[in-house]
Amino acid sequence: DAGVIQSPRHEVTEMGQEVTLRCKPISGHDYLFWYRQTMMRGLELLIYFNNNVPIDDSGMPEDRFSAKMPNASFSTLKIQPSEPRDSAVYFCASTVWGLRAEAFFGQGTRLTVV
Amino acid sequence: DQQVKQNSPSLSVQEGRISILNCDYTNSMFDYFLWYKKYPAEGPTFLISISSIKDKNEDGRFTVFLNKSAKHLSLHIVPSQPGDSAVYFCAASAASRQLTFGSGTQLTVLP
Numbered sequence: 220d221a222g223v224i225q226s227p228r229h230e231v232t233e234m235g236q237e238v239t240l241r242c243k244p245i246s247g248h249d250y251l252f253w254y255r256q257t258m259m260r261g262l263e264l265l266i267y268f269n270n271n272v273p274i275d276d277s278g279m280p281e282d283r284f285s286a287k288m289p290n291a292s293f294s295t296l297k298i299q300p301s302e303p304r305d306s307a308v309y310f311c312a313s314t315v316w317g318l319r320a321e322a323f324f325g326q327g328t329r330l331t332v333v
Numbered sequence: 334d335q336q337v338k339q340n341s342p343s344l345s346v347q348e349g350r351i352s353i354l355n356c357d358y359t360n361s362m363f364d365y366f367l368w369y370k371k372y373p374a375e376g377p378t379f380l381i382s383i384s385s386i387k388d389k390n391e392d393g394r395f396t397v398f399l400n401k402s403a404k405h406l407s408l409h410i411v412p413s414q415p416g417d418s419a420v421y422f423c424a425a426s427a428a429s430r431q432l433t434f435g436s437g438t439q440l441t442v443l444p
Contacts, residue, residue, distance in 0.1 A: 261437050262434035263434075264434075312376070322432060323379070
């Protein structure tokens, strides 16, 4: 398996534009997580899905953020409209029930909003 | 409110010596603890874990110690190698698959 795949690796956008980050989890994994890494706050959990259903989105900072998981092999995180303070590295991770919380991470998307 | 805290943002150690990274938590419901390692431009990778029913888990050069009464865990790396230079994240979970991470400690192992 190629692991968790995220795209794009880097994204530079202007304030106010819509940004969509994509994630393909490891095949067979039934949990998918979106994290954001910043210098100030470290790794924050934004939202997670179990069997494609959002379970906890309490970490989503504002209504400008939304996430979907239309099927077991694909998820998106959308920011609309984007703001400079959204600049961060966004990670997607996945795991399966039999693995005791040891999530596997993608390489991340570095988002810069100017 | 940070439930998992890593109070040292950075640590420098000489090659061959012991590295000790510390982590404190506040949520008594946490029952599983993990350490992740992160190199620049890569995602975090799982390193070692410990269940709350244990107080020590060892894997090669890496040992994690858990002190439940103090709500404290530590990662020992012996001997430290230059390739260990990375950011180390402490994480914890409580029954669910959701991980709560600390802010990370940058370890630099000097040759």
